[in-house]
Amino acid sequence: MRENLDHSFDTASVHPERTLRRDAEENRERILHAAKILFAERGLGVTLDDIGHHAGLGVATVYRRFPNKVALVEALFEQRVIELIDVARAALAFTDAWEGFLFLMKGILTLEAEDRGLREVILGSECIKGRLDDLKAEVAPLIEELISKAQAQGALRQDFRANDVPVLTAMAGAAQEYCGIISPGIWKRYVAIVIDGLKVDRSTCTPLPQEALDQNQLHQAMLGWRTHRLSKGHD
Amino acid sequence: MRENLDHSFDTASVHPERTLRRDAEENRERILHAAKILFAERGLGVTLDDIGHHAGLGVATVYRRFPNKVALVEALFEQRVIELIDVARAALAFTDAWEGFLFLMKGILTLEAEDRGLREVILGSECIKGRLDDLKAEVAPLIEELISKAQAQGALRQDFRANDVPVLTAMAGAAQEYCGIISPGIWKRYVAIVIDGLKVDRSTCTPLPQEALDQNQLHQAMLGWRTHRLSKGHD
């Protein structure tokens, strides 16, 4: 199955470089813009149908530009993973390694906590075997080096590891997914707690940068947190 | 729609208390046992079909005992939520409130990190309007009281709130969902970091109770972490 049955459809995937008509080019931008917003908000699970409508376009237009969702994801997230690499490089440039480490964590977690799609690209591995994986691989060694430096300077607890970083990302992401809609930026509160737990110099408690949810907000978060529907939509 | 069209099926829901035949009663236990395992492992999303087969039974048998998934969930998790309440009560009995707080966090997080279904029951709110919600409501005041005590004794940071507990639960759960299959109990590592971040007495670093994932394990975790399938099951 899936032979070359491309009769006039799918021209983009056959001649991907032919210049587009002006309207088409503009619509391509619209699609990327909508996709960026929706992936960030709802993760890679959004349908191309959703993205199309959010861009004010039909579904077919999306599929004409991007043969499938993976192509769109790669087109979008290559840039964002490069941003991660840049953050890690910049963090290494600090002379005070603890400051660098803070910069790194803040940078990585800001990018990833606030973009669910990016988080899923970084934390997952499925279906993405191409350029994105190569880019992802570049981040780890930088983090490792920075952690070594911060530990050598005695600022970061010795038993912390580079491989803890993705897990912390997942955790910050969970906080964000749980109550980010109710209180954007709440993840910073929990990251601040974690950072305090990573610091060797334990003379101070960093004040938490955000208020906790109040009772009503927590209730809202619980209502909004849909994991799996339990029963049919019934009355 | 959905009137009483119960013709001979669904007898259980009409006369729920009639004693079951011995084989039926045994099978009911099997179902509960299988459900406990599967809900803990994969969350409330598992189908009753799955549970039936895991119990070595047909699907219909499950639906004959429990009219729908919600009924099964309530039958199962009432007991577990009561365990949570018991933990909170026991924690309040400590005279050293920080010890009590540690006991509480360890207890709650052990129960919830290692049972994805319980976590979803506690963190979510949808579809469960009955007894389970009432029980859940009993936990919060106990936690609040304990936190006040620990803060009054100067052991717990002042800006920590009872409403932070569910969020920390979500975070520990995320760590567990990300790499629990690779390294069960890894969530304790991250909880230990968080606890260090909550402590006012900052003279010591609690040694982390578990090793971080190594490179290979992290890779496995990434492979196993399925968020949303990106493309059709294709070849």
Add this chain to the structure above:
DNA sequence: ACCTATACGGAGATATCTCCTCCGATTAGT
């Protein structure tokens, strides 16, 4: 040992979702 109320299994009806394509209508650009 027999008989009947009770229970069992698994195929499949129904519903929902997502991915992706067809084709008639519309528009850019020379």
Add this chain to the structure above:
DNA sequence: ACTAATCGGAGGAGATATCTCCGTATAGGT
């Protein structure tokens, strides 16, 4: 104004989940 490129939305194909029908099997009293 003409034509090639583009658009939009309905809908087919395929997964997946919930719940039911009905033919078959069995527990347990007599």
